[in-house]
Amino acid sequence: MEVGVLGALLCLIVYLFYSENVIWIWISISSLGLVLLLPKFFQPLAFLWFGLGKVLGLVSTRVLLTITFFLLVIPVGYIRKLLGKDELRLKRFKKSRESVFFVREHVFGPDDLKNTF
Structure with missing residues (x-):
């Protein structure tokens, strides 16, 4: 679970400071959605x-x-x-x-x- 939230935060940091491509926001939102809906998804990572x-x-x-x-x-x-x-x-x-x-x-x-x- 923590890894998914960390991934979402990293994607937001990349969007805010390095690239203004909207794909980073969508990756962040989808990562948070996966954490909420399927918490075991990020377990191997x-x-x-x-x-x-x-x-x-x-x-x-x-x-x-x-x-x-x-x-x-x-x-x-x-x-x-x-x-x-x-x-x-x-x-x-x-x-x-x-x-x-x-x-x-x-x-x-x-x-x-x-x-x-």
């Missing part, structure tokens, strides 16, 4: 259209995440390594093979749960 949307969504998501990773995450990691930052204490862990966790002798109370973040 809708299946293809939504399938294309899913494929483009998968591809564009992976491409954007890959670009973000290579342009943002990797340079930040290299800069932190050059500056000597070791927040995970990986160098200390590799040398001693002991745990890098801090031992805290702390009794948790109600005040610890008020502003947890």
Whole structure:
């Protein structure tokens, strides 16, 4: 159904901005009529259209995440390594093979749960 309405709108846009041929209005009206009378008429076209949307969504998501990773995450990691930052204490862990966790002798109370973040 959405594909038929989209087709009608595209035909009207073509008529208004690109071609003043009346055939575009008739195609638009007939498309809207088919949507109202036979809603299943555009189902094969809708299946293809939504399938294309899913494929483009998968591809564009992976491409954007890959670009973000290579342009943002990797340079930040290299800069932190050059500056000597070791927040995970990986160098200390590799040398001693002991745990890098801090031992805290702390009794948790109600005040610890008020502003947890």
